[in-house]
Amino acid sequence: MKPVSEHPMDAFPVRPLQFQVEKIRSRDLVWSRTCPEFSMFINALGIHVPYFERYLVRALTKARTQIKDERLLRDISAIIGQEAHHAKNFIHLNQVLALRYPRVAQMEAAARDYFAEHAKKDSLRQLVGYTAGYETFTFLAGMIILQNYDRWFADSEPVIKAMWVWHQVEEVEHGAVAFEVYKHLYGDDELYRKRMVLKALAHIAGETIKAYTHMARVEGWLRNPFRGAVRLGFCGLMLLRLLKSALPVFRKDYHPRRHPLVTTQQNPIQIAWRRYESRGGDVLEIDRAKMARIMGVEPA
Template sequence: MTISSTPDGVSVKPRHLHFDVSEDLKNHWHGDDAFRTAFFNALSLQFPDGEQQFINAVRLYRDKIEDPKLRAEIRGFIGQEALHSREHKAYNEALKARGYDVDRLDRRFRKHMEWVGKLPPSRQLAGTCGAEHYTAVLANAILSHPEWLEGATPAMAQLWRWHAIEETEHKSVAFDVYCECVGNEHLRRIIFLFVTWNFFKYTFLNTCSLLKTDGKFWSIRTWVGGFNFLWGKPGILRKCLPEFLAYFRKGFHPWQQDNRALLEKNLKELDAGGLA
């Protein structure tokens, strides 16, 4: 019996791409806006250790999966996440070269990830499903609203778009493994609360640290602009709230947000650049 829910026409295969963004990261690459740049950079700081934990959590259950389609998608998921981790490590090294205290921020987040890695496997996998939901919803938003990256340098816009495409492709893989091997709806929702707290906590702390280094932490103008970007207009997090909260719905599944057409559109647009 096939237990994979990845729709026909969606391929979970890693793309061996490299993005040299070291020059872009020497400046405020997102339209010369300190807050927008810091917000996306803050997300990047969490990816290498976070995505390695996603891989580890899914591997704990890999041998229990008999469905050949899902087994192949697990291999694709691991490959995609490993490449995301590699590219964001290089991204974060460029931030370090600019003068940000990336080592300190890494230590803080790595300590949390080490704690997560000691949890029972079911909780680790539930946490991965919750974190993957956040990345999937944000990925859909980036692909749906290219204007949210308007003003970004071409290389940075392509990197984030590539990441969003692959997060969309594999958004149900960990969830399908969870449904097959754990299937505890109550645990899924409870762990999502902890994931939500930590996702926003570390994103906020990292953003503050980066802005402090930039000398923008006490700038009211910077924070007003940042609040509008996230919660006002365009309000990227505000617009994502309904999809974030959908995770609490009974019978929720990632592909209830069927964005295959959006995925195909973005792949076609970037095909000339060698992405697809």
Template sequence: MNAKIHFNVDPVVRKNLDFSLDKIGRHWFGNDPFKSRFFDSVSLLFPDGERYFIESVRQFRDLIRDEKLNQEVGDFIRQEAQHSIAHSKMNNVLESHGLPVTQITAEANEIFQWMSNNFSPRFNLALTAAFEHLTALMAESFFAEKAAFAEADPFVRALLAWHSIEEMEHRDVAFDVMKTVGDVPESMRKVALVVAVLHMFGIGLIRTNELLRYDGYSKVERLKLFSSGLPWFFGRKGILPKMNKQFFSWFKQDFHPSQHPVIAQYDVWVDVLAQTQDPIQAGQAFWEAGRE
């Protein structure tokens, strides 16, 4: 694939995309309970997490004097709002499968509210920038190679492909707000990524265990599922460690998200959506354009 290399792309707000999520099965990732429930646990965090990101950046919007950055912040807010809506629809499907969605999302809301109320605005902004760095890297790790999501349900894969595209588009917005008007010390910026990782994966794995328990798996069965599933994510040859170089670049003094190229098949998704107006076809083409 002769892909055009982008190091920076502007956010584009896309509304009312239909991913036909009502068609997905209970264990939609290759009938693998662990992989399915891990991604479900992250989806359950997204609606309140996106609202937290929006509010954390909005706290500083009145200080922004750069017109382009101000426009990007507006697009970032609108994109994150659409992500919240889409993942709420996904969560409604999970609830129809008998999962305790209302309970878990209420707990997620309490956690994000606690963070907003107890952390300083500067640290909440730094955390948001760190989460955006993390999610952009996760997007690439999931879609850069076809094998990673080969067994995923095409409708959920399309949802995550769209979300990944927009993470690439706005990955530097919160960071630029932080560097321009946030007055965030370097030590705080670096600590924020550690906290973001512990939050996302710590809570994600706790929720994965809870969802598997609701699926009826015993403690011993859940332990076996974790033992076989965790290496796929975090093992030496897992999908996340492939992004270690980009991940650790956050700790360099001169780091900026745009130092890393946007995922190679970005234009494929954008072009197919423009041609078909169908995010499912765009998601399929995006996945198929990944490396073998």
């Protein structure tokens, strides 16, 4: 058992976890009974993300040939390992989603082609800048989602819950790496970094809204115009929440390690999950009783 650092971004490990998403029944894909709209939002967000993660691997693999700092090189190796496992698991989940939502396969193919094409043609500056911009929001989503566990996750399908808790914990752990690579290589160009943050958010929003609307239509959520508007509004509010949480990112002295969500509101779930997993705890399925054990509280 390796000791768990107090700050989640210190010496984070690669965890080669494989989640059994094939066990999930089609009707359970709106997997949060606590907040169905959240499960729809995160399903929609996740369709294109594995292909960004492959783009990230390409970008940082290329960038590390220009870097000598040993600590940063160690963190680059760790983020590449984590993101490779994320992509593998979420591509598998996309296959399950496609069985219920007819357009998911088409959306996934478009995302795969988009990121594969850009991974080949983008300059190193574009690769690193866009990766840092995108990682801004995967990192922030990690903190926001874990902070709202009781509102969005408490009563939900155990395998998908476990996948997203794992994913969000690791997104927080490696949330500074792409930023530090960009600063190491192009530190003086703050304007370009900020442009890439906005470009990434625009792409995330477009892909998520498109998928969320399709899934909501399949589930029959749009038959009632009023209720449909409320449920579509949830997607918009989540994206606005991401934007609001990103405001510190535009400061000249910004660093992910010092983002208010990390420094002043350390999340007890990510701390407890990391400790539980490092001691050999099974984190591949999480129900209410398992979460109680993770948090060190006896189940009711």
